[in-house]
Amino acid sequence: MLAELWEGSLANPAQRIFWLYILSSALIALIYTLYQMYRHPLSSQDKTLGQQLKAYLLHPSALLDYRYFFIGTLIKVGLVAPLIISVKTIAIWVFKGLAPYIGTPITALSYEAIAILYTLCLFVVSDFSRYILHRWMHKNKYLWQFHKVHHSAPLLNPLTFYRVHPIENFLFGLRYAISVGIMTGVFLSLFGPRINMWTVLGANGFVFIFSLLGTHLRHSHLFVTYPKWLERFFISPAMHQIHHYKGYGRYNYGGYLAIWDKLFHSWLPSKAISTKPSFGMPQQEMQKYQNVSQLLFQPFRALIRLKRTS
Ligand SMILES: [Zn+2]
């Protein structure tokens, strides 16, 4: 069991919880904390760092995140993943569908150039589809009932990333299969079997690079920003935290790239925030997501109520 967990996640650079991504986020967190302590030294009235850390790690919302992480992962692996169509199936459909319209494969590009182009397209298209679905989950009143689960956390913890309803997991899994499947089918049609992904330690090279930039701090209280010019292109941890602020859910839907938020007017850089609101939703909404059972079933209750009133 432990060996499988290690091979399938902590040792796998294609997974978010690859040890190097966790280590890089921890290092950024350490540097950020030391810098903040240098700028605002603790007074005798303040809690010590150890006390602050204990209160953070044992906060009721964090405890719920830990419990939900295990149950949610079991549901995702056992129930949701088998329902999602594979990338390979979609790629074959697209390839067969395009076959009558495409001639002989293009051979003018080198093997390396095709690999970089294919990897970049996968990264950009997958990121764009993530933006669209995330935005849709906020704008559609039925999908919002499921996405509320993720926004119900009053405190952000790296495991809040996994506080996602199984229905949302299913939709995002389907989105991934469709976007990557279509791109793979198109590339197979254009370049034949010479396509290959540019990988670093086995992961998409671009995902690898961006996962080192504090990916686990997006769900934390450490307001780690990038320079404003860089935030025009990439979502900083602070920008995702803004998305979780009460009343700010309409900003920063992006995953890795900020260009979609910029293009579709949902971009808000970290510098635009002077006072920090608390995380979550209105209090009467938050109260409905206090335990694992509520995280799983409250969206269905809300849907039934919506259906009755509409
Ligand atoms: Zn959201």
Ligand SMILES: [Zn+2]
């Ligand atoms: Zn989030």
